[in-house]
Amino acid sequence: MDERTSVATIVARCQALYDDLDFKAVKAWKAAAPGRRAIGYMPIYVPRELVHAAGMLAVGIFGGGDQLEVIQGDAYYQSYICRIPRSTIELGLTGRLDCLDGMLFPSICDVIRNLSGMWQVKFPGKFVRYVDLPQNYDDAVGGAFYRSELAKLMDELGELRGNPITDGELRASIAIHNENRSAVRALYAYRSEKPWQAPTSEVYLVLRAGMVLPPDEHTQLVRDYLAATEAAPRAKRDNARIVLTGAFCEQPPLGLIKSIEMAGCYIVDDDFLLATRWLQSGVATDGDPLEALASAFLHHSVSTAARYDMRREDKGAYLLEQVRTRRAEGVIFAAPSFCDPALLERPMLQDVLARHDIPYTAFKYAENTGQMAPIREQAGTFADSIKLWNAA
Amino acid sequence: MSPVAERQVVKENAMWLQKELINRNYRELATARETGRKVSATFVPGNLNELLMCFDFARSLPETNALQNGLRKKSGKLIMDAERDGQSEDVCTYVKADLGMMLGGEVGPTGEALPRPDVLLLSYTGCFTFMKWFELIRHRYGCETVMLHVPYQGEGKVSPGMRDYVVKQLRETVIPALERISGKRFDIDRLREYMRESQKAEDDLVAVLQSAKHRPSPIDGYFGAVYYIGPIFTAFRGLPEASEYYRVLRAEVDERIREGKGPVTPDGDMGEEKYRLVVEGPPNWTSFRDFWKMFYDEGAVVVASTYSKVGGVYDFGFRHDADHPLESLAEYCLGCYTNLNLPSRIDMICRYIDEYQADGLLINSIKSCNSFSAGQLLILREVEQRTGRPAAFIETDLVDPRYFSAANVKNRLESYFQMVRQKRSAQVH
Numbered sequence: 001m002d003e004r005t006s007v008a009t010i011v012a013r014c015q016a017l018y019d020d021l022d023f024k025a026v027k028a029w030k031a032a033a034p035g036r037r038a039i040g041y042m043p044i045y046v047p048r049e050l051v052h053a054a055g056m057l058a059v060g061i062f063g064g065g066d067q068l069e070v071i072q073g074d075a076y077y078q079s080y081i082c083r084i085p086r087s088t089i090e091l092g093l094t095g096r097l098d099c100l101d102g103m104l105f106p107s108i109c110d111v112i113r114n115l116s117g118m119w120q121v122k123f124p125g126k127f128v129r130y131v132d133l134p135q136n137y138d139d140a141v142g143g144a145f146y147r148s149e150l151a152k153l154m155d156e157l158g159e160l161r162g163n164p165i166t167d168g169e170l171r172a173s174i175a176i177h178n179e180n181r182s183a184v185r186a187l188y189a190y191r192s193e194k195p196w197q198a199p200t201s202e203v204y205l206v207l208r209a210g211m212v213l214p215p216d217e218h219t220q221l222v223r224d225y226l227a228a229t230e231a232a233p234r235a236k237r238d239n240a241r242i243v244l245t246g247a248f249c250e251q252p253p254l255g256l257i258k259s260i261e262m263a264g265c266y267i268v269d270d271d272f273l274l275a276t277r278w279l280q281s282g283v284a285t286d287g288d289p290l291e292a293l294a295s296a297f298l299h300h301s302v303s304t305a306a307r308y309d310m311r312r313e314d315k316g317a318y319l320l321e322q323v324r325t326r327r328a329e330g331v332i333f334a335a336p337s338f339c340d341p342a343l344l345e346r347p348m349l350q351d352v353l354a355r356h357d358i359p360y361t362a363f364k365y366a367e368n369t370g371q372m373a374p375i376r377e378q379a380g381t382f383a384d385s386i387k388l389w390n391a392a
Numbered sequence: 393m394s395p396v397a398e399r400q401v402v403k404e405n406a407m408w409l410q411k412e413l414i415n416r417n418y419r420e421l422a423t424a425r426e427t428g429r430k431v432s433a434t435f436v437p438g439n440l441n442e443l444l445m446c447f448d449f450a451r452s453l454p455e456t457n458a459l460q461n462g463l464r465k466k467s468g469k470l471i472m473d474a475e476r477d478g479q480s481e482d483v484c485t486y487v488k489a490d491l492g493m494m495l496g497g498e499v500g501p502t503g504e505a506l507p508r509p510d511v512l513l514l515s516y517t518g519c520f521t522f523m524k525w526f527e528l529i530r531h532r533y534g535c536e537t538v539m540l541h542v543p544y545q546g547e548g549k550v551s552p553g554m555r556d557y558v559v560k561q562l563r564e565t566v567i568p569a570l571e572r573i574s575g576k577r578f579d580i581d582r583l584r585e586y587m588r589e590s591q592k593a594e595d596d597l598v599a600v601l602q603s604a605k606h607r608p609s610p611i612d613g614y615f616g617a618v619y620y621i622g623p624i625f626t627a628f629r630g631l632p633e634a635s636e637y638y639r640v641l642r643a644e645v646d647e648r649i650r651e652g653k654g655p656v657t658p659d660g661d662m663g664e665e666k667y668r669l670v671v672e673g674p675p676n677w678t679s680f681r682d683f684w685k686m687f688y689d690e691g692a693v694v695v696a697s698t699y700s701k702v703g704g705v706y707d708f709g710f711r712h713d714a715d716h717p718l719e720s721l722a723e724y725c726l727g728c729y730t731n732l733n734l735p736s737r738i739d740m741i742c743r744y745i746d747e748y749q750a751d752g753l754l755i756n757s758i759k760s761c762n763s764f765s766a767g768q769l770l771i772l773r774e775v776e777q778r779t780g781r782p783a784a785f786i787e788t789d790l791v792d793p794r795y796f797s798a799a800n801v802k803n804r805l806e807s808y809f810q811m812v813r814q815k816r817s818a819q820v821h
């Protein structure tokens with residue numbers, strides 16, 4: 001096998017990108033041509049197509065992980081607030097995000113919402129925008145509002161680069177992101193089909209690389225990974241197939257994902273890094289591109305705690321669908337400590353699972369959780385009980 | 393009647409009227425099924441009381457129920473019941489106090505059973521937890537929810553697009569749903585009528601809150617203000633009874649200014665005014681009296697607070713406008729305190745410190761309320777830097793008694809007052 005495309009090489013590259021808290025890849029991308037800009041964004045979803053259409057790099061900022069020493073950030077957040085805002089502000093205050101020319105804060109929860117204002121205060125002169133996402137799913141109401149928000153962002157990004165973004169540029173970006181979405185969908189489908197060939201500790205890194213790479217380069221990386229891993233068969237284990245949910249914002253440390261797998265679980269679906277597959281289908285590349293993005297958002301978004309479910313019966317339907325289509329045998333609820341959206345959503349989802357006789361287990365984590373033994377034990381017991389259940 | 397007797401009556405009137413209003417509302421809720429009335433539940437920030445009244449709903453406000461249960465020291469058990477039922481220890485305790493109350497047969501704070509709402513009007517101004525709160529109730533009890541999405545003032549202003557979005561939702565989603573559920577047709581003139589009444593109460597409330605600019609302040613703009621905002625932030629705004637309450641209250645406050653009196657506290661008139669503070673953050677309800685006493689015992693009066701703006705920032709000019717009813721409802725929702733971004737909140741606090749000649753800022757950080765708490769440490773630094781006045785930070789909870797440590801709070805307050813004194817003597821020299 002070609003050295004450059006072996007699984008180990010690809011994963012090592014992704015791991016290096018993941019470990020790099022100085023965003024050297026972003027700096028290198030900017031340095032490769034004059035006038036290039038990069039715009040950061042936080043979970044859960046922003047229309048990255050607009051950033052790309054402006055010729056800029058959209059960079060996903062997912063906190064500091066377990067390697068960043070948070071010193072200043074703790075002076076900005078009480079102990080009873082999750083970790084991601086404090087490590088993000090630490091990244092900002094220590095100059096690690098200086099390579100970003102702006103930041104987008106989507107509407108996910110009160111913490112990120114307030115962080116958008118903190119960014120305005122602490123980093124005056126930077127381009128900072130709060131991206132409101134509609135909770136009304138009627139095209140003429142929520143759709144019209146969202147379209148106007150998108151148009152505003154498009155104008156502002158155009159201003160930032162010095163000339164307006166054209167509809168043609170935006171359509172081209174949509175097409176590039178459609179390709180990326182389809183590659184990521186293929187990656188998820190493959191993992192579900194052969195989880196022993198695509199362990200989540202690798203899939204996660206491959207996905208995470210998409211937070212700092214241009215979309216076309218990331219698409220290629222995903223495809224290379226799929227080809228490389230398919231070419232190198234690995235041993236199949238008798239693991240329990242599980243869906244992991246609740247980790248849509250602050251990310252668990254990689255060690256936690258590995259621990260779950262080592263404990264005997266195959267993660268066959270999850271809600272990590274949702275921005276990469278928020279829109280579940282392709283976005284139209286003809287007609288009004290803003291309309292197309294708005295319509296895809298209204299009608300083809302994934303379901304997550306930060307989005308309102310219009311009807312009671314919608315609650316949990318997406319999770320059940322994940323379980324069904326991925327042939328999962330159980331669900332692991334993994335949520336960041338102090339995460340109101342995930343933790344308030346959890347009892348409702350658990351109730352839906354219980355009514356469908358789907359086993360689940362639950363725990364909390366922080367991005368810098370160090371002690372994995374309890375989680376490994378809990379996941380191991382859960383995997384064993386699923387196997388017993390199935391044998392019975 | 394002698395002037396003394398008249399004054400006595402005026403003072404008693406305001407308090408009596410307020411109590412009567414609240415009790416009447418709980419009675420209306422408790423008897424709603426017998427009287428054939430439909431019941432709505434909605435939240436304080438951005439509440440559409442005038443609109444709900446157009447459909448004759450009996451009106452319940454879950455946060456008010458939670459805080460009333462907190463004041464009556466019932467919330468601790470309710471929260472633990474909700475946690476036993478599967479709610480996380482990390483989340484908002486208002487939600488858990490409410491869910492705990494529903495689990496316990498929905499016996500309200502006054503001991504009367506509250507009926508299950510026919511509609512949960514989810515206008516989640518300024519806090520995402522509201523959305524989960526009603527989803528949780530809907531999930532358990534099947535009540536219908538109606539969403540009114542109020543966009544956030546991320547850039548510190550309300551754009552026409554934001555306002556149009558809210559108006560459109562009112563027209564196309566909210567009003568038709570309320571018509572269907574209540575079986576009553578919407579009459580915009582009735583709405584206008586209520587809004588005219590709201591405006592009168594709003595004018596008087598602002599006069600009451602701004603009376604704290606006097607020295608000594610005749611009111612406490614935090615502990616006292618939570619009583620004053622009660623009727624207008626909840627089920628009464630738009631009713632003539634509420635306007636009457638504010639008229640009487642304003643007269644009472646004017647009288648105290650004439651007499652040079654400070655605020656009325658649970659222990660009677662406050663003594664000498666020694667410290668004038670601005671407070672950010674909601675109060676603690678489970679030890680409300682003890683908490684307040686730590687202030688008035690030291691001669692500290694709160695001259696302005698952000699919490700008294702959660703149900704509307706009226707002091708910067710907003711009034712319900714009967715000539716543009718739906719647009720005005722939208723602007724009301726968009727303008728509530730928790731819908732303001734951090735820079736606007738900082739500006740507002742600095743302005744209060746200046747206009748109310750305050751000695752400094754005190755932040756009461758609520759353990760389980762991300763909406764208020766996330767960012768407060770930055771607010772503290774910025775305000776200190778911009779005003780040169782000292783700021784202090786205390787941590788409690790709204791309705792979870794486990795997170796109120798009287799000794800800690802008292803210590804913090806004492807060192808804060810000492811800091812204020814030092815600052816003053818430094819200025820003199």
Ligand code: SF4
Nearest residue numbers: 082109111249250339
């Ligand atoms: S981890 Fe949860 S509470 Fe924290 S910022 Fe993310 S969504 Fe908000």
Ligand code: SF4
Nearest residue numbers: 484519521761762763
């Ligand atoms: S989080 Fe705060 S603002 Fe939101 S519902 Fe709870 S107490 Fe109210």
